[in-house]
Amino acid sequence: xxxxxxxxxxAITVFSAFMVVCSRNPVNAALFMIAAFVGAAALFAxxxxxxxxxxxxxxxxxxxxxLFLFIIMLLDVERTRALRPGLVSLAASxxxxxxxxxxxxxxxxxxxxxxxxxARGSDAPAALARNFGYELFTRxxxxxxxxxxxxxxxxxxxxxISKRPARDTAAEPKGEEANP
Amino acid sequence: MIPSLxxxxxxxxDNLWITILPEIAIAVLALAVxxxxxxxxxxxxxxxxxxxxxxxxxxxAGVGVAFCLAADPLAGRTAFNGMLQFTPLGDAARVFFLxxxxxxxxxxxxxxxxxxxxxxxxxHLILVATxxxxxxxxxxxxLMLFLALETVAVALYILVGYQRQSAASLEGGLKLLIxxxxxSAILLAGxxxxxxxxxxxxxxxxxxxxxxxxDVAAFARANPDxxxxxxxxxxxxAGVxxxxxxxxxxxxxxxxxxGAPTPVTALLAVASKGAGVIVLINLLQGPFETxxxxxxxxLAVVAMxxxxxGNLAALGQRKVKRLMGLSxxxxxxxxxxGVAAIPAVPWVLGAVVFYLFVYLLGAFAVFAVMIHVGGLNxxxxxxxxxxxxGKASPFLAGVLCIGLGSLAGIPPLAGFIAKLLLFIAAFQxxxxxxxxxxxxxxVISIYYYFGWIRAxxxxxxxxxxxxxxxxxxxxxxxxxxxxxxxxxxxLAAMTVLLGLYPAVxxxxx
Numbered sequence: 231x232x233x234x235x236x237x238x239x240x241a242i243t244v245f246s247a248f249m250v251v252c253s254r255n256p257v258n259a260a261l262f263m264i265a266a267f268v269g270a271a272a273l274f275a276x277x278x279x280x281x282x283x284x285x286x287x288x289x290x291x292x293x294x295x296x297l298f299l300f301i302i303m304l305l306d307v308e309r310t311r312a313l314r315p316g317l318v319s320l321a322a323s324x325x326x327x328x329x330x331x332x333x334x335x336x337x338x339x340x341x342x343x344x345x346x347x348x349a350r351g352s353d354a355p356a357a358l359a360r361n362f363g364y365e366l367f368t369r370x371x372x373x374x375x376x377x378x379x380x381x382x383x384x385x386x387x388x389x390x391i392s393k394r395p396a397r398d399t400a401a402e403p404k405g406e407e408a409n410p
Numbered sequence: 411m412i413p414s415l416x417x418x419x420x421x422x423x424d425n426l427w428i429t430i431l432p433e434i435a436i437a438v439l440a441l442a443v444x445x446x447x448x449x450x451x452x453x454x455x456x457x458x459x460x461x462x463x464x465x466x467x468x469x470x471a472g473v474g475v476a477f478c479l480a481a482d483p484l485a486g487r488t489a490f491n492g493m494l495q496f497t498p499l500g501d502a503a504r505v506f507f508l509x510x511x512x513x514x515x516x517x518x519x520x521x522x523x524x525x526x527x528x529x530x531x532x533x534h535l536i537l538v539a540t541x542x543x544x545x546x547x548x549x550x551x552x553l554m555l556f557l558a559l560e561t562v563a564v565a566l567y568i569l570v571g572y573q574r575q576s577a578a579s580l581e582g583g584l585k586l587l588i589x590x591x592x593x594s595a596i597l598l599a600g601x602x603x604x605x606x607x608x609x610x611x612x613x614x615x616x617x618x619x620x621x622x623x624x625d626v627a628a629f630a631r632a633n634p635d636x637x638x639x640x641x642x643x644x645x646x647x648a649g650v651x652x653x654x655x656x657x658x659x660x661x662x663x664x665x666x667x668x669g670a671p672t673p674v675t676a677l678l679a680v681a682s683k684g685a686g687v688i689v690l691i692n693l694l695q696g697p698f699e700t701x702x703x704x705x706x707x708x709l710a711v712v713a714m715x716x717x718x719x720g721n722l723a724a725l726g727q728r729k730v731k732r733l734m735g736l737s738x739x740x741x742x743x744x745x746x747x748g749v750a751a752i753p754a755v756p757w758v759l760g761a762v763v764f765y766l767f768v769y770l771l772g773a774f775a776v777f778a779v780m781i782h783v784g785g786l787n788x789x790x791x792x793x794x795x796x797x798x799x800g801k802a803s804p805f806l807a808g809v810l811c812i813g814l815g816s817l818a819g820i821p822p823l824a825g826f827i828a829k830l831l832l833f834i835a836a837f838q839x840x841x842x843x844x845x846x847x848x849x850x851x852x853v854i855s856i857y858y859y860f861g862w863i864r865a866x867x868x869x870x871x872x873x874x875x876x877x878x879x880x881x882x883x884x885x886x887x888x889x890x891x892x893x894x895x896x897x898x899x900x901l902a903a904m905t906v907l908l909g910l911y912p913a914v915x916x917x918x919x
Binding site (some may be wrong): 235333337345364366367369370371372375376377379380382383386387389390391393 | 413418421422430437440444491494528531538542545553557559560561564565567571572574610612613637638641707729741766
C-alpha cells in the first residue's frame with residue numbers, strides 16, 4: 231500500500247515540478263508549485279516525518295506561494311513569449327536528458343545502490359517537533375546562526391536592489407560627499 | 411525514542427563558540443555597521459568604511475597574535491560536533507579572507523565615493539561575505555559547507571548587481587545568479603547522494619553523521635566502489651569547480667567580472683577563487699581521500715584545459731575587466747595544478763597558499779589602479795585607456811607594472827617564485843604533460859600582460875591634435891589619496907619583497 235502511495239505522490243511531485251518549468255503563465259507555474267510542495271509533503275509523511283510534512287505544507291505551500299502570487303500579481307507579469315530554442319541547444323538538451331536517464335537506470339537497475347533498509351518502525355530523527363527543536367538548537371546551532379545571516383543578507387539585498395535610485399539621491403545630501 | 415537531555419547537553423557542550431571568535435567578531439561588526447548607519451548623523455557617515463576596515467584590521471591582528479602566541483592550540487581539532495575543523499590551512503584562510511575583506515572595503519570606499527550609491531549595505535555585505543568565507547574554509551561538514559557557500563553566494567549576487575542604475579551591473583548579477591544557483595543545486599544533489607550512500611546502515615563502516623567529512627572518509631575507505639558515493643562525489647566536485655570557474659564551468663566569468671563594480675570584481679577574483687580552491691583541498695584531503703588515484707588525472711586534465719582556455723581567451727581581449735576575469739581562469743588552472751600535486755607532494759599545500767597570497771597582492775594592486783583610471787563607465791574600461799598613465803601618474807603606472815608583472819610571473823617578483831614552486835611540485839609529482847602546458851600558458855600570459863604594461867608605460871601618446879577628445883583631458887588626472895598611496899606601496903613592496911626574499915615564508919608558515 232505504502233509503495234503505491236509513494237509512486238502516486240512521487241509522480242504528482244515530478245509532474246508538477248515539470249509543469250512549473252514549462253508553464254508560460256507565471257500564475258499557473260506558482261499553482262503547480264503548490265502541487266509539487268504538497269506532493270513532497272506527502273512523501274515526508276510516508277517517511278513518518280510528520281512534523282516536516284506539516285511545516286512543508288504550512289510554510290512552503292502556504293506562505294511562500296502566497297508571497298509568490300502577490301509578487302506576480304503586483305508586477306503584473308505578462309505571458310512570456312514562446313522561445314524557440316535552436317536545433318543545437320535542443321539536440322544538446324535531449325542528449326543530456328538521455329544521458330541522465332541512462333545514468334539513473336544504470337545506477338539503480340543494473341549496478342544497484344547497495345542493500346536497501348527497511349526503515350519501517352525505526353524513528354525518524356525529525357518525527358516530533360520537540361526532537362526537531364532539540365537537534366536544531368544543540369547539534370545544529372551554528373548552522374542555524376549562519377542561516378540567520380543568510381536571510382539577513384538576502385533581506386538587505388532585496389531592500390537595496392529594489393530601492394528607487396531617485397529617492398536615494400534625495401535622501402543622501404551632497405554633504406556626505408565631503409569626505410576629507 | 412527520544413535521546414535523553416544529557417545527550418543533548420553533551421552535544422551542546424561541543425559548541426565551542428570561543429574557537430570561532432574571529433568570525434563572531436566579523437558578524438558583530440557587520441551588524442554594528444548597520445546600526446551605526448542609523449545612529450550617525452549623515453555628515454559623519456564616512457566613519458562607516460573606516461570602522462569596517464579598522465574592525466577587520468583588529469580581528470586580523472587578533473588572529474595573528476593568537477597564532478604567534480599559542481602556536482596553534484586548535485590544530486587538527488574539531489568543534490561544533492564536527493561542523494568545523496581547525497587546521498593550519500584554515501588559519502591561513504582566515505588571514506587571507508580578512509586581508510581580502512579589508513582591501514575590498516578600501517577599494518569600495520573609493521569606488522562608492524565617486525558614485526551616488528548607498529554605502530552601508532556594501533560594507534555590511536562584504537563583512538558577512540568575509541565571515542562566511544572564513545567559516546567555509548574551516549567547515550568539515552557538508553551542511554556547514556553548503557550554508558557558508560550559500561551565504562557567500564547570496565551576498566555576491568547583490569554585490570555584483572550593486573550598481574542598480576547600471577545595466578551592465580544588473581546583467582552581471584543575473585548572469586551570476588542563474589549559473590551559481592544551478593551549481594548550488596548540483597552541489598546539493600551531490601551532497602544528498604553522498605549522504606544517502608554513507609548513511610546506509612546495511613553497509614560496512616556506515617557513518618554516524620553521514621555529512622561529516624571524517625565519517626564519509628571512513629565510509630569511502632570501506633566502500634570505495636559504491637556507485638552512489640562516486641556519483642555524489644562527481645556532482646560535489648562539479649559544483650565546487652563551478653564556483654572556482656574551472657573550464658567546463660567557466661562560462662559565467664567574463665560577463666560577471668565585467669559588469670560587477672570593480673571592488674566586487676576583485677572580491678570575486680581573489681576571495682571567491684581562493685575559497686573554492688581551499689574547499690577543494692579540504693574535500694580532497696577529507697571525504698574523497700580514497701579516490702586520489704582516479705581524481706589526480708582528472709584534475710590534471712581539467713587544469714590543462716583551464717590554463718590553455720584562460721590564456722588563449724585573454725589573448726585578444728582589450729577590455730581590462732574581462733581580461734582580468736579570463737586570466738583569472740588561468741590562475742585557477744595553476745592553482746588546480748598545485749591541488750592535483752598534493753597527494754604525491756604534500757609540501758605543495760604551502761605553495762598553493764603562497765600562490766593565493768601572491769595572487770591577492772598582484773590582483774589587488776591592479777584592481778586598485780583600475781579604480782583610479784576607470785571613469786564612471788567602469789565596465790567598459792579598455793587597455794587603450796591606460797595609454798597615458800605613465801606620464802599622467804608614474805606612481806600608478808609603476809604599481810600597475812609590478813602587479814601585472816607578478817601576475818605574469820616575471821623573475822624578481824613574487825609571482826615568479828609562486829609559479830616556480832608549483833612547477834617544481836608538478837615535476838616531482840610526475841605531471842609532466844601538465845607542467846609543459848602550464849609553461850606554455852605562462853608564455854602566453856606574458857604576451858597579454860605585457861601588452862597592457864606596454865600600453866601604460868611605453869607607448870608614445872599620440873601627437874597632440876587640435877581637436878583632442880575631451881575624454882582624454884578627463885582621464886589624465888588621477889588624484890591618489892595618501893592612504894591609497896600607502897596601501898599601494900604596501901602591496902607593491904610585499905610583491906617585490908616576497909619575490910626577492912621568499913625565505914620570509916619560513917617565518918610566516
